[in-house]
Amino acid sequence: MIDFTNLEYLKEGTPRQKDAYSILNELNIFENLEPYSPILAGTIPINIDLPDSDLDIICYVSELNIFYQLIIYRYGQNDQFNIRSKIIDNIETVIANFNYKDFSIEIFGQNIPTTQQNAYKHMMAEYMILNEKGEEFRQQVLYLKSTGYKTEPAFAKLLDLEGDPYLSLLQIHDSQIDI
Structure with a gap:
C-alpha cells in the first residue's frame, strides 16, 4: 500500500509522477503548506492521469483567511493564477489554480482533515x-x-x-x- 501522505513514492513512479515530484519540490509546495497536512490527490498519484490532468493538492485549513493570503503570497505570481472562496457541500472552501511549466496546479483547502476529504x-x-x-x-x-x-x-x-x-x-x- 502506497503512503500517499509522503511524496517519496513519486520518485520511483511513472515519468509523469517523477515530473510532478520535481515540480512540487521546485515550488516548495509541501514545505510551504506543511502546517496544513497537504496531500497530492487525484489521478496522477494512482496513474490514471491524462496529459492535461492537474496536480490536486488538498489541505486541512482551520483559518481560511490566513490560508487564502498565504496562497496569494506564495503562488500568486504564477501564470493563470486564480483564487476563490466558495461553499462546497456546506463547507467553506478555498481553491487556487495556476500553471507552472507543464502542469496545472490546484490547491484546495477545507476545515476537514485531508484524509477525510472527498x-x-x-x-x-x-x-x-x-x-x-x-x-x-x-x-x-x-x-x-x-x-x-x-x-x-x-x-x-x-x-x-x-x-x-x-x-x-x-x-x-x-x-x-x-x-
Missing part, C-alpha cells in the same frame, strides 16, 4: 479498485477518460454502479466493500 476518499477507493481489477481495468478507465468521461463516472460505468458516481465511490471507500 478527494482523498475518491482516490483511495479508486486505488483499491485498480489494485483489485488490474491493468486491463486501468486501461479501460484511461480510455473512457480520453473520450470525455470524468474519473468517477468512468469508474461507475465500468463497475455498473447506479446513481451518483461521486457518492458511490465515497460509499465504496467508507464501507471498504469488495467490488
